[in-house]
Amino acid sequence: MERTRANQLNRRRFLAQAGLVGGVGAVATQPGSSQALAASNLASSSKPSRVLVLGAGMSGLTAALALHRRGHDVQVLEYQNRIGGRLISVPLKNGQTTEGGGGHFRTNMPLVCGYISRFRLPLIAMNDGCPRFHVAGQIGDANLMQPWPWELQPGERNVSLPSLLANALVKVGINLNTVLEPHWPNPQVLKQLDPLTLKSLLQSTGASEALIRLIDAYAAEATVDTAVLALLPDFAYHFADRNLFRIAGGNERLPQAMAQVLGNRVHLGVPAVSIRQTANEISVVTKDGRTWTADSVISTIPFTILREMEITPRLLPRKQALVDQLEWSPVVKVYVQTRTPLWLKNGVHGWPMAASDRPWERVIDITGNEPGGYGNIFFYLTGKNAENFLKRPKETRAMEVVNQFRADLPGLIDEVVTVGEFSWPDQPWIKAAFANLPLGAGWMIQEWQIPEGRLHFAGDFTTLKSGWVEGAIESGLRAARQIDPQARPEFEIELS
């Protein structure tokens, strides 16, 4: 038996192993074969149970793998004919890849780093953003803080936006570094933040309207009118760590590698249509008419879909309110490949390279050190912007967005070789991109952790890290531990 070293993971080792220190991305090595990785904990599993996991995204696969390692009889039922859920990679020319969903990771995501390291996936290092802001018809460059064309207060000048935001939060007693801790927020902080939007919080610290508009542009999918409780984890990820990366060949390689260990326990193209439980067991009927019976079910089905399913007996009123009232936002990505990443010459790059209050919120450069030589960016459209985009003619709408940007920053995108779109509202297995905690809905945080009899819930949307793979993994482990408290993350497993 050899103990994997990933459980002693630290940032330096992770970066070195991934090839982010001292060179380009590491060469891919295959994870151990399914056989070599056979569950080593069978003997210690006191009572194997039958578990159905609904959904083969990151949360479902995390839960399934953790329980499989403990010797439980796990079957994963997936709606689509593919693995990965919202990690979905799109091939471009010259061997490059863009991401329809989850696009980047950071080293302040210990679970993500642990799983990537465990499967020895090669990485592409990416640049953090040095954006141009397009706000109120004016353009300001994050490189050139002086002069900014906005009416900022004296104390708001000459400092970067992330620093200003962090300062504002400290004034109301919030340390962004604590926000990502597993048990954040405590009851007192929850009570304090639950009724606040980001805007009301910033106003209470005396922030100028210009600063609030700039932060609104920077926040992209999250507007300043969003519940601050839902926003803070996003800010903690974006601002507390500047080491960005993605998986060479596509982020969906991570869930694919996890599914490979599970082998024929993963069943594709079998949407669950109903769930029924009794005192003794729980069963799921899939669209093909089959009935699957188990001791427990872990559902990672997005609530946009779950709320339309037949569940017997009905969910308790508070759980039903959670499923019905959690909000979901639309997102469209318009991706663009260019002959060269020529924006680097203009001093803008990274995540994001432009932030705006225009019909696109962000332009994000994911090129980094990806081999292939082409520039690789996407436009991020959310909320009303995404809805308006989807009303435009399908043949021309992606190019319309690109053309708008061409007018904004002349010369920046002159060498387009590929343009395409990935629209989240059009995906029938989710119909949206992310869940957002509504204002004043802090009660949901506890509710989404509570199983309903034999039915357990996971998915990034059952954490405050909604919209992040870190949250998806965290939720999968939580649900697995509700069934078997000894369930552990993949990188802590002893491998033979």
Ligand SMILES: Cc1cc2nc3c(=O)[nH]c(=O)nc-3n(C[C@H](O)[C@H](O)[C@H](O)COP(=O)(O)OP(=O)(O)OC[C@H]3O[C@@H](n4cnc5c(N)ncnc54)[C@H](O)[C@@H]3O)c2cc1C
């Ligand atoms: C546009 C976008 C950008 C993102 N950017 C980032 C990023 O930069 N970094 C980051 O870390 N994260 C990012 N994310 C979030 C990340 O992709 C998710 O956190 C993660 O993939 C969610 O995993 P999950 O298992 O919780 O849910 P999902 O991946 O949604 O998995 C749910 C699964 O359930 C299946 N399903 C649905 N209905 C049924 C049914 N009836 N029966 C059986 N199966 C069903 C679905 O097909 C799907 O496979 C982004 C997501 C989007 C959409």
